[in-house]
Amino acid sequence: MVYKAENGGIFLEWIEVSGGRPLNGVLKVQGSKNAALPILAGSLLHKGRTILHHCPRIQDVDSMVAILRDLGCEVTWEADSLTIDAGNLCSFYVPHQWGEKMRSSVILLGSLLGRLGKANLPYPGGCTIGERPIDIHLAALGEMGVRITSKEHRFEAAAEELTGKRLRLRFPSVGATENVILAAVLAKGRTILENGAREPEIEELLRFLKGKGARIEEKEGVYVIDGVEELSDSEFCLVSDRIVAGTYLFAAAATRGAICLEDAPVRHMTAVLDALRRMGAVIRIGGGTILMDGRKAGMPIPYLKTEPYPGFPTDLQSPLLAALAVAEGESCVEETIFEARFHVVRHLNRMGADIRVDGNRASLKGVGKIHGTYVKAEELRGGAALLVAALAAEGTTLLEEPGYIRRGYEDIFADFRRLGASIRHHQYGG
Ligand code: EPZ
Secondary structure (H helix, E strand, O other), X not given: OOEEOOOOOEEEEEEEEEOOOOOEEEEEOOEOHHHXXXXXXXXXXXXXXXXXXXXXXXXXXXXXXXXXXXXXOEEEEEOOEEEEEOOOOOOOEOOOHHHHHOHHHHHHHHHHHHHHOEEEEEOOOOEOOEOOOOHHHHHHHHHOOOEEEEEOOEEEEEXXXXXXXXXXXXXXXXXHHHHHHHHHOOOEOEEEEEOOOOOHHHHHHHHHHHOOOOEEEEEOOEEEEEOOOOOOOEEEEOOEOHHHHHHHHHHHHHOOOEEEEEOOOHHHOHHHHHHHHHOOOEEEEEOOEEEEEOOOOOOOOOOEEEXXXXXXXXXXXXXXXXXXXXXXXXEEEEOOOOOOOOOHHHHHHHOOOOEEEEOOEEEEEEEOOOEOOEEEOOOHHXXXXXXXXXXXXXXXXEEEOOHHHHOOOOOHHHHHHHOOOEEEEEEEEO
């Protein structure tokens, strides 16, 4: 697609991949995007400094940094460390463009309420993978004394005093769990949250908040938060990104390569490593290192479904499809988290895959080989899956809209080049 660059010029960008080469080599895994975003929001709860190490330099983090600066924070990068000083936080108004550019800006709701008692945010809106409502967030915060008023595409949340309550989420929404925890940290009294999400990124948020003096305990998805008066300066090192690590492993399996991932969040990847073993990969673990021999990873997976953690993560469903497309035999993947997360299938089928979608199930007939063609990324993880397929395909693939992939992957094109891939970046105009 040809579109206008910021300076009004015509701008066209695509990635050219010459596929069919096994990926081999060693990579270090970047910091976790989905841990960084709620933790950056959480830094607003403290009238002082927070230093975050191992922060991924990706578009979504850049967007969150820009929002924090809009709200009055001082934020500086030094290599992969971010220093945030939220002492001068002076606004609770998140400009409109951030709702479209990054729907996870909704994660600022809990911390702005906790610090300022008010938040005025754009409705995040849906995206290609689903409607993405926030009713669970708003219902839970409403029980804590928050009043919500809607106006066009925005909403304002306000609470004279946030009060701890016993709450139960109807579904273990990751974002809603994070927003309730962030709102409860400085609230009056005790909040007990039942049926909360248990993703590793929330475990990270708890580790971060406790390191700042918050009083939080968790047991089997029940969170108990006792409000405190204030938090303290802190330094924190982010865990590595389990979805990025899994994407790289599926790419190596799809190209029948063998790779070593260093600084990988191994204990958060059990379901992913099990799926790779079912495909025939041989995996050895040592500390934070994953060694995977994917030379025989061409077996099908008769049935797998995505589930809340510790089940197989929905964010790796599309990269898994790409790897299964070039396996032998019949596989079936059921998506239970998002209602529209199979957009990538039509692009994979144009590459020669044989995938049928029926409701929330994708049935694949592994074709062994697929071929390069022109494809277009439509969202982050689907775009990553198309890159995995292009690396496995025979011939050349032109992948347009690579910007979607940069939202979550720090340097994926250079990383795959380090593993032997032939990837060229093209852009015209701008
Ligand atoms: C987080 O999104 C992640 N994003 C997503 O990763 C991830 O796919 C998702 O959790 C599930 O693991 C970040 O952490 C920034 P949810 P979130 O609230 O919080 C429905 C990526 O690729 N729902 O657990 O938005 C919702 O529609 C992204 O990195 C409601 O109905 O996920 C969805 O079907 C994509 N009402 C399901 O719950 C609500 O109020 C799971 O959503 C909230 C959610």
